[in-house]
Amino acid sequence: MAAPTLVMAARGSRDQRVVRVAQALKSELTRMRPEVDSTIAFLDSCLPSVVQTLDQLAGRGVREAVVVPLDLTHAIEVDPRFDGIVHQAAAQHPELRISVSRPVGPEASLLTLLDTRLRAALAAARVLELDGLILSSSTTGDVRGTALLARRARQWSTHHRLPCLTAVADGSGPSVAQAMQGLRSQGRRHIAVGSFFMAGDERWAVQAEQARRIGAVAVSDPLGSAPEVAELVLARYAFAAMDLLPFDEEGNFQSSDPAEPRATISTIAFTA
Known part of the structure; x- marks a missing residue:
């Protein structure tokens, strides 16, 4: 098959x-x-x-x-x-x-990749001090996605023991400038932006330029491929x-080929 x-x-x-x-x-x-x-x-x-x-x-x-x-x-x-x-x-x-x-x-496993991208940006900019993070995305997503993005920001914050705020690039939530202002109101001055984007599209380019213009010490590349x-x-x-897959009510695989053996759902899988 x-x-x-x-x-x-x-x-x-x-x-x-x-x-x-x-x-x-x-x-x-x-x-x-x-x-x-x-x-x-x-x-x-x-x-x-x-x-x-x-x-x-x-x-x-x-x-x-x-x-x-x-x-x-x-x-x-x-x-x-x-x-x-x-x-x-x-x-x-x-x-x-x-x-x-x-x-x-917004899977949790992508935070490790986000870290890798941000470390590269920090190294390229020769950043020696960091006291705040922004997790920036293209949009707020659906209800579940919005909740998960907020959770990822909290997880990222906990992992690095730094405050982390979210920002979105399409105007459906706080901008990167608003997130920077929020962290600066907490006394944070060395703020980096992690780009939770698949690719460097127009939205990413605009938020990256804005973040650098208002003083972000580094902006990571998108997650990419x-x-x-x-x-x-x-x-x-x-x-x-x-x-x-064509299964009957009992979970048996219904093959269109009569020579092909039947199988239950537990033995038919596409490995991820």
């Missing part, structure tokens, strides 16, 4: 760094799981779009696809545009079965791929 094709769906941007990160992430996934067919698509601004990618897969004879939103701030809810995309693809290609996974989300991100993409893919 062939594994479903993995479609990574990223928020598009006119900044080519977004495209390069998506391509690098695809290469990392291929390195980690060469048996899984993967491709990239964009919700806006870049090509190919998700609709175009699903059309191409159907044209190649692909029968199953799992779409994984490359969104670090939403934990459960996906972009509402996915509903229309899936319905359109289903109408045009009824033979193509599609599952949309949860977003990558690191193995930690790829592992989370594969985990989301594996879970959503299970929805495409």
Whole structure:
């Protein structure tokens, strides 16, 4: 049984760094799981779009696809545009079965990667003193994602024994300037910004420039196509791929090939 094709769906941007990160992430996934067919698509601004990618897969004879939103701030809810995309693809290609996974989300494992990025920025800027942190993201995300981002800030604060505030780049929450002001009101003067972004898009560039202009000692690079991100993409893919397996009410796998043995759900899995 062939594994479903993995479609990574990223928020598009006119900044080519977004495209390069998506391509690098695809290469990392291929390195980690060469048996899984993967491709990239964009919700806006870049090509190919998700609709175009699903059309191409159907044209190649692909029968199953799992779409994984490359969104670090939403934990459960996906972009509402996915509903229309899936319905359109289903109408045009009824033979193509599609599952949309949860977003990558603000997982705790990404804090280690955030630390790595910030340490590199601090070293490059030759920072010798640090007394405050800002965890900056693209947007506030869904309700669960917002709560988790706040929790990640608390965890980061506890780990480094430094105060940490959150900031968002799209105006849906406190800006990096407001977060800096909040820390300075506590007497903090040597403040660094950790960028909880997938790629260096326009939002990241604006918040990074603003943070440096108002005195941040360092701003980290985005998380990028690191193995930690790829592992989370594969985990989301594996879970959503299970929805495409035909099980009966007793949990037995119903093969379309009569020569293929039946199996229970406990023995059929896509390893993450």
